[in-house]
Amino acid sequence: MLKLVLILSAVTAICDSSNDSFNPIYRKLNYSVDYQFVINKSVEYILDFNLRVSAAKFKFPPRVTTYSSDAAIANPLMVVARQPKELLSWQLPLILESYSGKTNFTKISRTLCHDMYRNLPKGVGAMNVDGPIVSVSTASNTDVSFTVRVDFQNEFFIEPSVPYNFTISPSEPRYYFYNFSTNVTEVENSNYDTVILEVFSADSVCMTVSIQNASCPVFDTNQDITFRGFYETVDTQGGITIPKYKFPYGFFAVFVAKSDDSDCLGTPGTSSANRTKTITLTVKPSIAYQDYLNAVIATLSSIGIFYFVFIAGFVFCSKRGYIPRQMEYVSGSEPTTPSTTTLFLIGGAEAVDDVSVDEAEYDIVSEEDQDRVMRLGKSVIYLSDLARKDPRVHKYKSYLYLYNVLTVALFYGLPVIQLVVTYQRVLNETGEQDLCYYNFLCAHPVGVISDFNHVFSNSGYVLLGVLFLWITYRREITHKDLNFERQYGIPQHYGMFYAMGVALIMEGVLSGSYHVCPNQANFQFDSSFMYVMAVLCMVKLYQNRHPDINATACATFGVLAVAILLGMIGILEGNLYFWIFFTVIYLLSCFYLSVQIYYMGCWKLNRGLLIRVWRICVYDFWSGPLNIIKPIYKARMCLLIIGNLCNWALAVWGVYRHQKDFALFLLAIFMSNTLLYFFFYIVMKCIHKERVNKLSLFFLLISVLCAASAMYFFLHKSISWSNTPAQSRQFNQECKLLRFYDFHDIWHFLSAIGMFFTFMVLLTLDDDLSHTHRTRIVVF
Incomplete structure (x- = not known):
């Protein structure tokens, strides 16, 4: 029915036109074949991929690939892929903006969303099913060549614990479907109501991974991939834990490469038209609830x-070596401090209580x-x-x-x-x-x-x-x-x-x-x-x-x-300025604490400090020149020297690294x-x-x-x-x-x-x- 409407509209447009400047061309094409056409503003191509295919084959969604090396940014190719319930459009070349500027992509591949749960007849070897209709137009006065191809995306349905290898680019996203209700042979101590999606890649091209409900449309571009479900940025490794209660009818795992690595590096990266990324995808069951309990x-x-x-x-x-901390368990020969003796003689126990x-x-x-x-x-x-x-x-x-x-x-x-x-x-x-x-x-x-x-x-x-x-x-x-x-x-x-x-x-x-x-x-x-x-x-x-x-x-x-x-x-x-500021405070604090520890809290920082230091140096010099550098408390001085050396080393390392x-x-x-x-x-x-x-x-x-x-x-x-x-x-x-x-x-x-x-x-x-x-x- 959709084909008839399109053909009639095209014929009507031709009949009503006062000249022959616009010429819609309708073609019926096959899957998995590259077709090359030349187009300008007077031509529009309507490419029908409605052919007889096997029912088993058609359970996979179609994937449309378009390529044009001479399409201009001012007058791009406008591509519309129509399905009975869905419509998807894009333009060639594709322009993506990032922190490093704009990047143009001349090849675009998109997977078309379709009903996962359509009831296909059983026992039928081949059948006619409505396929996509791809229309291509442009406003360019000069001829523009382009190539179009439609394939079925094989390995679209994810099986548990099976690795899948594929490639993506900013203009060639991919997505896969996982159904929690799939009949699988459950492994002992595995929980298939919660799965872990694992992603590995040998290259560091930045991408976004999104988990979306199994419904159309699918958001699979850099502009809209974050509009639904779970999402995260990944360069070489990533994973998401996905519970069934969040996606009761299954989910789409969507993969879109970014035009530069800014979002993964945290700093502006370099954009490039060659941003192909190879990915290995695996969906594994999580641990069983018994493992939680164990x-x-x-x-x-x-x-x-x-x-x-x-x-x-x-x-x-404690009982074997414990002696009660009471006066009756103390030897009578032990001395007492003068201050304590005086305290007892003056007022006895009552004075102590006061x-x-x-x-x-x-x-x-x-x-x-x-x-x-x-x-x-x-x-x-x-x-x-x-x-x-x-x-x-x-x-x-x-x-x-x-x-x-x-x-x-x-x-x-x-x-x-x-x-x-x-x-x-x-x-x-x-x-x-x-x-x-x-x-x-x-x-x-x-x-x-x-x-x-x-x-x-x-x-x-x-x-x-x-x-x-x-x-x-x-x-x-x-x-x-x-x-x-x-x-x-x-x-x-x-x-x-x-x-x-x-x-x-x-x-x-x-x-x-x-x-x-x-x-x-x-x-x-x-x-x-x-x-x-x-x-x-x-x-x-x-x-x-x-x-x-x-x-x-x-x-x-x-x-x-x-x-x-x-x-x-x-x-x-x-930043470096903060590290310098912190290091100054750090070292001054070390010096102040060192002096306080050495002099046991008797050192004060006030106006008379310089005079006191001068007098100490003079008196020590007259008593013996070496007394100036000879410490009274040797053990404490050794501790402070070692401690300051360690802290100075930490400070230097911190400023050098300023991580x-x-x-x-x-x-x-x-x-x-x-x-x-x-x-x-x-x-x-x-x-x-x-x-x-x-x-x-x-x-x-x-x-x-x-x-x-x-x-x-x-x-x-x-x-x-x-x-x-x-x-x-x-x-x-x-x-x-x-x-x-x-x-x-x-x-x-x-x-x-x-x-x-x-x-x-x-x-x-x-x-x-x-x-x-x-x-x-x-x-x-």
Whole structure:
């Protein structure tokens, strides 16, 4: 019927014309044959491919290819492909715009959309079916030659786990059809209601992959491919997880190459007319729901077994070597500090109870007693010199860390959760897979969460953080003798340990939130509480031997706030100028902290600084020229020299590379300084013949092994948010553990265990000094 209308309209146009300037030409043509014609504005070709073909052959959609090397941009060829229910049009040459300019394509191939579910008669060898009618016209005064060809697109229907090879270009897109209801032989432990589309290519030509509902029209051009379904940019590797409930009647997998690589590289690329890309496509079933259940049960069971074994072993070891921290368990020959003796003689126990916990009052008393002169005048300082404040003051100060962590966790965590939930909703509504940097080859959805396994693998941080809080609480309730706490052992700061446990829990919460939709904008959520834990470890180590002059909670979290601010700026604007600015601040901070640590908080930056330095140099010179460069505290000076050299090396490397991954560089600074101070602390204990108990050594060994293993899995990453989404997909990898977890999930488990045992080392490191009088504990 459509043919008759077209013929009659053409005849009518000829009869009504006052001259013979317009001549429609009707032709019946065969499939899979190249036809060449010459056309100008006086001619229009109507090419009918309505021929007798086999019913089995006609289930594949027709693909129309047109080519013209001499068609002009000013007067292009206008091509219209008509079907009984659909119409598709384009022009030759095809003009595509990109960041690098305009590119012209002289060959166009398009697959025509047709009804997938038409009921073709069975048992018929051949039949007449309405094929496409291709009309070609132009407004050119000169003759233009063109070639046209119509084929059936074989291998149009995708079978599970079967690879398909094909080529595309910006003007020659392709799409394939997958039907979830296809009868397939189901493989054990496979889920055919959710499939993973995998794409591989040896070349790096940028393209867009789109998953669209199986309905016409199909959006298969660079201008409209993002209008429907899921879509993502891909260069060499890509994948999309596709659930059946989103596409109950199957889906079209559409592939369109871009005219340049700007969208994949993130920077303007070079356009070219030769943009052919070879692709291998495979659709695989996802894991079965039993695999989800097995992975979750195995994870929780492993953590439960760890709970039982660790708690039983720790309690058993603690009972064997534990001596109650009470005055009745102390040898009578132990000396007492003058300050403590005076305190008891003046008012006894009642005077002790009246001691204020106001930190400012103790600072004033410290200045009046000229503690600074005492600190600087001794070559060897003992803990009794730096632990003069009442234990309740130390307890109050340490609990300020807990309160600050809880406050930061609440006001920082809630907006983060709200933001990533919004990201997930936008992803589900728009289908823009470039919004989140998933490992698409190992991303298992549950409900609205697209990447459940990476979210769930952070449960180790949360559960081990809860375990550490319980251990800290159990340890605290056994230490209630204030008289003992004033004289023996390292001052206990349980509020600091509680803060570490909360920080470990929040690392799991924020890392899980980040993995709901990982991308460049929210990576700092994943690392923020890593900064907190690293700084708390450093502060705790310093607090062990310097309880009275340790940094306050407000100052500590002020530094962390500045670090997070710099991390945000570095992620958004990490150019060379920012790196220079950061390096200056970094090195000045290192110098300031080094001076403060060396002089134990007695150094002040004010107008009299230069005069004081000049006097010290003059006095040291007259007492001996070498005294100017000879340090009073040799061990502390060695630590500071090594630490500054390491930080200078990091700063130089950062400026030289000035990579985009600034948040990771900032984390490396905190972690390396923490490890350096940790190593120094243990070495100094050995030098001063302090015994590190076996339990702490065991915890340290486990921590080191977990840290080394975790770094291996961390470096073999499965995504890279610092690159573009297409470049990040090059790191995508198959699941490695229980068909559910990849290397990054394993990093989550190992790093959680490593951080837990690091905290346990800090908790038990100085247990050998629990009943040693502070006049015998050296400060270093």
